[in-house]
Structures are given as C-alpha cells and as structure tokens.
Amino acid sequence: MGRTLASIRASRPEIDRAKVDATTEADIRRHTIEDGEDPDAELGAPRLVVPPSALRARLGLSQAEMATALGIPLATLMEWESGRVQPDAGSQSLLAAAWRDPQTVFRLIAGRDAA
Numbered sequence: 001m002g003r004t005l006a007s008i009r010a011s012r013p014e015i016d017r018a019k020v021d022a023t024t025e026a027d028i029r030r031h032t033i034e035d036g037e038d039p040d041a042e043l044g045a046p047r048l049v050v051p052p053s054a055l056r057a058r059l060g061l062s063q064a065e066m067a068t069a070l071g072i073p074l075a076t077l078m079e080w081e082s083g084r085v086q087p088d089a090g091s092q093s094l095l096a097a098a099w100r101d102p103q104t105v106f107r108l109i110a111g112r113d114a115a
Contacts, residue, residue, distance in 0.1 A: 050095040052080045052087065059102055069102075070094060071109040 003011075032039040056066045056077075063081070067074040072091075079085035087095060098105040 047092075048096040048099065049092060050099045052077060052095060055095055055099055055102075056081075058099070069106045069109065070098065 029039045052066070056063065059066070061069065063077055064074055067077040070077070076085075080087050080091075094105070
C-alpha cells in the first residue's frame, strides 16, 4: 500500500532552495511559454470566490437551510464544505451572487417574483 496521510503530513517537502533562488525571470518566462501560456497577456479581472461555509456563516443558516435556499441537494453542500468536491464554475457564480445579494438570489431560486 502507498503512503498514509499521517506519513505525508509528517514528511518534509524536498525543495531545492538553491535551485529556487537561482531561478531567473527569464526562466519563469520560458516555463510560462512552455506551459502554453502567454506571459505578456493582460490579467483578467479578479473573480470573487466565496467558500460555501463562509456564505452560510455570514447568513447564519444551517446546512439544510442553505441547501434549500440555493436549490441544491444537502449532500452537495456538504461535499463542498468538506472540500471533497469543489463547486463548478456555475455554482461558484451562484455563491458569489448570493454573497452580494442573498435575498434577491434566494427569492429568484424559490420562484418568487422580485418585487
């Protein structure tokens, strides 16, 4: 069998500090290009990433209440909060929208007219 979680946590990472310190900006640029990225590309606008547990804590909701408000299965929310599964891009957008305006998002998900 492979390594256990405890043995992985107990092991020290093998980092060659001299190699890291010797890395130049030209090396980083070359590696970026080799990875198929454009080192001169503009950075996109920052995107709000909301951990589901942070949103739930901010709103003072139980997991069941939050899952209902978001229109998702309770098991999905539990998976997100445990870190076993990451929300996909659409779900991340839903969480960000709920962070910004939870009453409107929850009202729309529930199918009540925004008045």
